[in-house]
Amino acid sequence: MTEQTHETGLASEGTHAEDTPHRRATDDPSRADYWRERILAKLVYQVGKDPEHAEPHDWYVATALAVRDRIVDHWIPATRATYAKPVKRVYYLSLEFLIGRQLRDTAYNLGYVDAVAAALEGLGTDFETVRNLEPDAALGNGGLGRLAACFIETMASLGIAGYGYGIRYDHGLFRQALPDGMQRELPEDWLAYGSPWEFRRPEARYDIGFGGSVAASHDAHHLGAREWKPAETVLAIAYDNPVVGWRGRYVSTLRLWSARSKDPISLEDFNRGDHVGALADRAKAEAISKVLYPSDSTDAGQELRLRQEYFFTSASLQDMIRRHTVNEGYSVYDLPDHVSVQLNDTHPAIAVPELMRLLVDVYEVPWADAWDITRNTLSYTNHTLLPEALETWPVPLMERLLPRHMQIIYLINAFELDRVRDEFGDDGALLSEISLIGEDHGRSVRMGNLAFIGSHRINGVSALHTDLVRETVFSGLNKVHPGRIVNKTNGITFRRWLFQANPGLTSLIREAIGDAFLDDHEALSALTPFADDPAFREKIAAVRRQNKVALAGLVKQRVGLTLDPDALFDVHIKRIHEYKRQLLNILDAVALYDAIRSNPMHDWRPRVKIFAGKAAASYATAKLIIKLSCDVAKMINSDPTVRGFLKIVFLENYNVSLAETLIPATDLSEQISTAGMEASGTGNMKFGLNGALTIGTLDGANVEMRDHVGEDNIYIFGMTAEQVAERRSQGLDMQETIHASRHLSEALDQIATGVFSPDQPDRYSELVNTLTHHDYFMVTADFEAYRAMQVHVGNEWKDKDTWWRKSVLNTARMGWFSADRAIREYADGIWHAKPVDRD
Structure with missing residues (x-):
């Protein structure tokens, strides 16, 4: 089978673009009748429904399948062009891809949203109803996964030959429910009806081994090939999701792996009467791709996490090498010239020993050559300074689950430490810091150090974060590998987070400055003079109010609370974590609540504080913060003395679709993490692009946002990263600080004594302590x-x-934060990749 049939399953190398399915000279996909005909055909022949009896979900599937055909019409020529004029391929390995709903995103990028909407209207339904039936693909947790999704779309928009690799989770991240304000995790069944977007590739399957033993011939050199004999083998089966770039320029592929047992059932056990045990191996294998981030609070959960990470990384590297050698005919020695692999955080860091294993053991490449190939092929993005997020795996677990990889890690570590000792002397502290094996609380493999040593470039994701990476978590490695750490500040895709999510604002901008910004996002700067135009500011305010009315309707539907669209909408939507400081916002809400009751004659303006986000299943403190938010909301929202000047909302089950409604309706964006702890943030960029004003610390990309939008157009408060470090060095007891603030001490006292939790007065006593x-x-x-x-x-x-002058200036000055700029910087500075020539 040729590479093109392997990638798309729909065309051979001998065909031409005009021969692809559903392409006739008379076709005009800009017309509603084109889509009406095709949607009806899909409904009848693939969904198997009579239009008179079709349910709303049937119309969604039929529409998605019709749009998918048009994707294929772009996908096949893009694949051909990649082979006709070979360019460097970029493989983006990420445990998360938070892609969200795809129907509108795809139809919009292809330029057919209006025609599809008109067709559906003519068929007796409407586009919004149909697209809202699509489940959010639950393949990510937050910013890391959304960034990966933005980057894959952006690579397609720029014409870079990009591949995303991840896991096709059956249930993904949990669905959050908040009975009585306490988070409960439920399965997110996004695949209940299947996905009309994906293409199953049963021919693209790879063996993934675990456990077993490692053997070598008696005279084998210690750097020579070894034979790993796994005790268990799991199959990785590929599912391809095409990702369409802007204006259909290129179509990238997101290849997701599903785990399967090599034998679906043990007939011997089944026939012996052990009907459940006969399925045990299948259940163990398929658990790998069942759930994103299974709790690692148990040994079994920790092992499953490691199995997940190795499973998708090994399958991806095997697939990459197969494409490089078999389909493109190159030698593995040429890998760095034609391939760049980006490790998105430490989750795929096992790629370092896995690529070495494949090169040395399978392709018999000498160790030194294999190490050069590995290091020049891989690059690593660091997303965190939190020690617990820089993964470590217990050595005994690694030796038991991946024995060959542990051998390779030991060898890499020995050579690296020898080199540093020769060059920098016998500095025990430095050697301990850079070692791949940590000795604290038992021996463990430091995956951040492994990713660093095995990559030719390590990048931070904001200027401040990159400086802190050099100075803190990788200070020793930065000393022995100067210049290897570079910065690539994150970006977002404007196609989704402005053009689609906020069509009213997009129309106003087009009316004001033309269409150049649709393709060159930094052309938004032409909007700057309109900040001083009173008529334009009024139009901007009117669009925001429309978006707030829509959000108020959603809140009314979900929680039964009526919101005033003329109130200040103050929005804090993030993963729930202590460093993101939802607690700080809650304490301010309590202080404001007290002030409103104490000063009823003050000129208060209505404010709505909106929270959303999920806490990790095993993160007890984060769950307690959610409960506190809900308890405070319950009391404030029901207190008549507040007179509607303050309302609190916590919206459950935060996802991409909810964000697309929240962000365009936001007046004030909360970006208040402890300085020095947020790597970048991308929500801050989405809010600023849509004209929300930011209240935040000088943390992550907030620093660069301040520089771009201007100090007068952002609300910066609090300690800097340096001041936080100095304050911590003085101790963490805050009794004097609390005593010096009447508002703070009163708020903490109310929370601690059960004012907001009369059913359990001591619920928050430990939190306050x-x-x-x-x-x-x-x-x-x-x-x-x-x-x-x-x-x-x-x-x-x-x-x-x-206010509205600042709002316009925020939108006008956010062009630099486009993912297009970020990916160009990756392509030029790390990957050395050029766009595919489609001419």
């Missing part, structure tokens, strides 16, 4: 600065001319 005596995340230390800035925000909200 931690803030008082061990406030590592500086919630109390930054409280007064945050409260003062919130008061300032409230005063500026009253001055509509000032």
Whole structure:
């Protein structure tokens, strides 16, 4: 089978673009009747329904399949072009791809949304109803997965030959329910009806081994090939999801792996009467691709996490090498010239020993050559400074599950330490810091160090974060490998987060400055003079109000709370974590609640604080923060003395689709992490692009946002990263700080004594005790600065001319934060990849 049939399953090398299915000279996909005909055909012949009896979901599937045909019409020529004029392929390995709904995104990028919508209207339904029936693909947790999805779409939009590799989770991240305000994790069954977008590739399958033993001939050199004899083998089966670039320029492929047992059932056990045990091997194998981020609080959960990471990494590298050698006819020695592999965080860091194993053991490449190939092929993106997020795996687990890889890791470590000892002397502290094996709390493999040593480039994701990576987590490695760490500040895809999510604002911008910004996002700067145009500011405010009315309708439907669309919508949507400081926002809400009741004659303006986000299943403190948010909301929203000046909402089950409604309706964006702890953030960029003003610390990309939008157009408060480090060095007991702030001490006292939890008065006593005596995340230390800035925000909200001028300037100056800019920087500075020539 040729590569093109392997990739698309629909065409051979001898065919031409005009020969692909459904392509006739008279076809015009800009017409509604074109889509009406095809949607009806899909409904009848693939869904198997009479239009008179079709259910709404049937129309969604039929529409998606019709649009998918048009994707294929672009996908096949893109694949051919990649082979006709070979370019470097980029493989993006990520445990998460938070892609969201695909129907509107795909139809929009192809330019057919209006025609499809008109066709559906003529068929007695409407586009919004149909697209809202599509489940969100639950393949990610938050910013990491959404960034990966943005990057794959952007590679397609720029014409870079990009491949995404991940896991096809059956259930993905959990669905969040909040009975009585306490998070409960339920399975997210996004594949209940299958996915009309994917193509199953049963011919693309690879053996993934676990456990067993390693053998070598008696005279084998210690660097020579070994034979790994796994005790267990799992099959990785490929599912391809085409990702369409802007204006259909190129179609990238997101290849997701599903785990299967080599033998679906043990007939011997079944016939012996052990009907459940006969399926045990199948259940164990398929558990690998069942759920994203299974809890690692148990030994079994930790092992499953490692199995997941090795499973998708090994399958991806095997697939990459097969394409490189078999289909393209290159030697493995040429790998760095034709392939670049980007490791998205430490989850695929096992790629370093796995690529070495494949080269040395399978392709019999000498160790030194294999190491050069590996290092020049791989690059690694660091996303965190949190020690717990820089993964480590216990050595005994690694030796048992991946014995050959542990041998390779030991050898890599020995050579690296020998080299550093020769060059820098016998510095025990330095050698200990850079070692791949950690000795704290038992011996463990440091996956961050492994990814660093095995990559030719390591990048941070904002200027501040990259500086801190050099100075903190990788300071020793930066010393022995100077220049290897570079910065690539994150970006977002404007196609999804402005053009699609906020069509009203997009139309206003087009009316004002033309269409150049649709292709060159930095052309948004032409909007700057309109910040001083009162008529334009009024139009911007009107669009925002329409978006807030839509969000208010969603809140009413979900939680039964009525919101005033003229209130200040203050939005905090992130993964729930102590360093993201939802607690700081809640404490401010309690202080504001007290102030409204104490000063009823003050000129209060209505404010709505909206929270959304999920806590990790085993993160007890984060779950307690969600419960506190809901308890505070329950009391404030039901207190008549507040008179509607303050309302609190926590929306459950945060996902991409909810974000697409929340972000365009936001007036104030909360980006208030402890300085020095947020790598970048991308939500901050999405909010700023849509004209929300940011209240935030000088953390992550907030620093660069301040530089671009101007100090007067962003609300910065609190300690810097350096000040946080200095404050921590003085101790974490905050009794004096709390005592010095009446608002803070009263708020903490109310929470601790059960004012917001009368059913369980001591529910939050330990939480308050931690803030008082061990406030590592500086919630109390930054409280007064945050409260003062919130008061300032409230005063500026009253001055509509000032507010909407700043809003326009935020949108106008966000062009640099496009993923297009970010991917160009990766392509030029790390991957050395050029666009595919489609001419």
